[in-house]
Amino acid sequence: VTKPPRQHWLVKSEAGDYSIDDLARDGSTPWTGVRNHEAKNLMRDRMRSGDRVLFYHSNGSPSGVAGVARVRARPSPDPTQFDPASPYFDPGASQESPRWWLVEIEFVRKLPRTVPLPELRQEPELSEMTLFRRSRLSVQPVGAAEFERILKMAGA
DNA sequence: GCCAACGTTGGC
DNA sequence: GCCAACGTTGGC
Numbered sequence: 001v002t003k004p005p006r007q008h009w010l011v012k013s014e015a016g017d018y019s020i021d022d023l024a025r026d027g028s029t030p031w032t033g034v035r036n037h038e039a040k041n042l043m044r045d046r047m048r049s050g051d052r053v054l055f056y057h058s059n060g061s062p063s064g065v066a067g068v069a070r071v072r073a074r075p076s077p078d079p080t081q082f083d084p085a086s087p088y089f090d091p092g093a094s095q096e097s098p099r100w101w102l103v104e105i106e107f108v109r110k111l112p113r114t115v116p117l118p119e120l121r122q123e124p125e126l127s128e129m130t131l132f133r134r135s136r137l138s139v140q141p142v143g144a145a146e147f148e149r150i151l152k153m154a155g156a
Numbered sequence: 157g158c159c160a161a162c163g164t165t166g167g168c
Numbered sequence: 169g170c171c172a173a174c175g176t177t178g179g180c
Contacts, residue, residue, distance in 0.1 A: 014178090036163075059178050117179080136162065136177050 007051045008147040009042070009071070010131060011105065012138045015057040020067035020110050023055065028072055028106035031139075032080045033088045035100065039139035044075045044101035046141075053105060054142060054150060056131075062116035065150055068108040078102045111154035125149045 011031065013019065023029060034040055048071060055067040077098035080088035093099040120126050126149060130140040142150075 012178090061180090063179070135179075138177085 004048065006144065007046070007048060008054070008142040008144055009047065009051060010054040010056050010065070010140050010142045011069070012056045012058040014059045015066070016059075019057065020055050020107075023067070023069060023105065023107045024110060026107070028104050030076075030078070031102045031105050032078050034078070034102065034138060035088065035090075036136075036138060039137060040101055042139050042141070043103045047071045047075065047103050049073055052108070052147060054147065055105075057114065058138075062114075062118065064114040064116040064120070065111065065154065066114045067110045068151070068156075069105045070108050072104040072106040075101045075103050109156075111151070111156050113154055115150055115153045119153065120150070123149065123153065 018029070031043065034043065051071040053069040053071060054065050055069050057063055057066045077095075078088070078100040080086040081090040081093040081098065081100045082095065083089055088100075090099055117131075120129070121132060126146055129142070129146055130137065134140060
């Protein structure tokens with residue numbers, strides 16, 4: 001039996017909203033609130049338990065990759081879509097046919113330093129990253145070589 | 157805080 | 169089905 005190839009991802013969060021330190025404290029967290037279909041489809045259909053994830057702080061000064069996480073467990077419906085009190089409530093979703101899905105994200109480590117976006121942009125090996133072309137996609141694939149390169153840049 | 161990019165909504 | 173208006177994201 002051959003193992004499936006390891007996949008790599010990047011997820012974004014504003015540090016003031018939910019940071020790598022928050023994830024370290026919680027251990028793991030359901031990645032709620034994604035309301036973009038492409039990002040949702042990646043979580044529902046492509047992510048596998050054990051996949052490695054770069055944790056990116058967006059809208060920061062500077063923005064950048066701050067930590068490493070991993071995917072845990074199977075995709076499940078995002079419960080916030082059913083909660084009228086949640087800002088992520090979706091009146092068009094139902095328990096029978098959920099519209100939004102998530103995976104659990106588990107803390108692995110905080111990087112020795114946050115690798116800032118301008119530095120990522122300057123690195124030739126990273127020139128094809130989805131991050132630069134699809135800046136608003138909050139869950140996105142990352143190449144294995146890109147992933148390793150960024151860890152090196154962080155001094156990890 | 158500003159604004160460009162871009163995804164979504166809704167009128168027609 | 170087109171596209172203008174609008175809201176949100178995220179870099180700076």
